[in-house]
Amino acid sequence: MLAMSADPRAHLGRARLAIAAAFLTQGLVFISLTTRLPRIQDRWDLDELELSGVLLMMVLLAGVGSLVAERLAPRLDSAVVLRAGLVTVAVSVAVAILAPTTLVFVLGLAAYGVGLGLVDATGNMQAVALEHRLGRVVLPSCHGAWTLGGVIGAVLTLATTDVPWSAIALVAVLPLLAAAAPYLSRDHGEAATVTETDVPWRAIVMVGLALVVFYTVDTAAATWGPVYLDDVFDAPEELVALATLPYLVASGLVRLVGDRLTERVGAVRLLRIGAGIAFVSLAVVVAAPSWPVAVLGFTLLGCGVAVVAPLSFSAAAALAGRDADPATRQARVDAVVARFNQFNYAGALLGAVMTGAVGASSLRIGFAVPLVLVLALFWLARAFAPADELSAGAQDHTGG
Template sequence: MTQQTGPGGRHTSQTRLQAPPGRGPVSGPRLTRHRVASAAAFFLQGFLFITMTTHLPQIQGQFGLDPATLSLLLLAMVILAGAGSFLAGAVARRADSARALALGLGLIGFGVVGAGLAPGLAVFCAALAVYGVGLGTVDAAMNMQGVALEHRLGRTLLPGFHAAWTAGGIAATLAALAFGDVPMAASVAPFGAVALLLMALPFLRRDRGQAVEGGEHAVSIPWKRLLLVGLVLVLFYMVDTAASTWGPAYLHTLFGTGVGNVAVATLPYLVASLLARLAGDRAVARFGAVPLLRAAAVLSAAALAVVVLATTAELAVVGFALLGFGAGIIAPLSFSAAGAIAAAAGGAADDGVRRARVDSVIARFNQFNYVGALFGSVLTGLVGADSLRYGFALPLVLVLAIVPLARAFRED
């Protein structure tokens, strides 16, 4: 951790991303290839996830699923994603996060191809299960890669990587709007094949010959502090899932927006998130993580207030766009902080031990992602059963808890 002078001469604390012991921050063509490979994985993960969610109505009609059954399938997929996150941690400990990410890409590739070509419900469910495990594996491993690259370069990179995920989601949303009626065999399955090809990308490997056994257990990990950072991630995913899952329904039920146009709630939110994340790396360097997080929480609450109080669909869309600007930076800063905390706990351990420990912590930390997603989808719906205005009022209040929690992102 390091003290920095913020605007107006005020001192702020932020996480200092350190290069491996015995090295300075490094760069070069090889590291650029690693960064491009990781960005491609983030982009494809976002593209495939949004592609699958935008095809839910088509899936429901194709297999004759009632809403309750579809909800159970989605719940099972989230649970399996949690298992996939643990799988990524296990593979990263025994090999490295590059191997874990390649494995995850293979799983989501086979899962998406299988789901797109499934002749019946049983095959579709099996493919969805494979995709769910792969989803969690890629989620954890790509963030491990992002953290490893941050530490290798000695500066914040994750906001940019998460921007690639958002760009993939935007591309998938636009594709769904343009080709929403195309059968899944043509609109989904080919992109699963792309995931299989991406397994060969040059991800950042762990240095050979360095001891990694017992890397996590050789030191005491400050789990209490990581829990506070994890709560910030939960709150973000509550807000994010509420916007992406219930935003279209909000416009449709309250303002009568046509079913074919409800994606207008999601698209401005994603575009604004993309812009916030693209600016995130430089913003962290200039202002520090703690002030950014507090500003993000306040802006997110104000944006949700616009959504809750909106009298027209256009005003609600403005609220969703502001929400993207506010909330977009929270998740990448949370993963950066978790990686920095885990790295600092080990002192001057060699790079192999440090990366193994950080990878293990990130795999567990990633579970907060799914906790927040479940809360966001379930609680917003339950509280908003009579009116989704009440449903969005819940994250409006809860997101303000990030203001005091932000202190966990710095050294007291």
């Protein structure tokens, strides 16, 4: 009997490692690409507006991938769709890196955008399902695994500036390995049909706006940070990834302790403190007199915005799962997570495209976009009360 009762926990432990591996792989591959944007610009002779167009295409197709996940996950299981997304990422990244022509490169990035959306949506579905089965907040640490992968990706970029471009395609092996991990399977005992009226979209949209702000800031830092150091300060080419690396390290450290931090401080208060730090740090980035000062600003920024995304998914899932039986809750949550993921791409669109477009003459002006938008987090933080309720419920459940 003891072995049988321990088995579910062991299964959830393996699933948690698998989900963390998926997040880590996604972060590693994404940051491996974005920290090489200056090199990509040189290789394909792209200016800022052309690069913005390519990034726009990738973001829009990531949104398509997320919508595909919304349709497929209830039928096939989010674990199956996650594996398919990881394989898509692996193949498309290899194609984009080894592309012999600009057209093949663009097609590879287009396919990567779809895979990105599939993995983003289903990875968060898996994390939310794990959070509910464990009965405690775990999304910050899951997103921390993404950040850890990003740190590894940035370090690899710094360490491989002189390797042949084709060797970078080896990064595609990692998503293939992650596709074989033991993810959570859906309980098919009872099917539940979810309609638009079942889901409290109005409350969820408020949380979604905070996610838009976060991804505007995050994508601006990850995508344009290296270009900012390169163009504005003429930093050494082998050091431009430092715009991203300290940002990711700081963000990752906060996320890895974010589960406990949320339970102790509370989601609403934690977000408002982070918003203040983010505003100051972006002001430092915009006004920086030298690239080391800009790097300091990016580092503080990572501390400020670290938990916005994971707590957004926690709050949205908590809203979706209220007053529902387990089968209906799971159906609602999967539908909400995939749709909610669209806020991710709206923010990425603002961060990647608007920062580049507004900052076409100077990226100092471009980084004023996230500087202004981050102020909205002070007001939007009140919508995160459901994440605090989830923490309180988890503590009561654990105590009982």
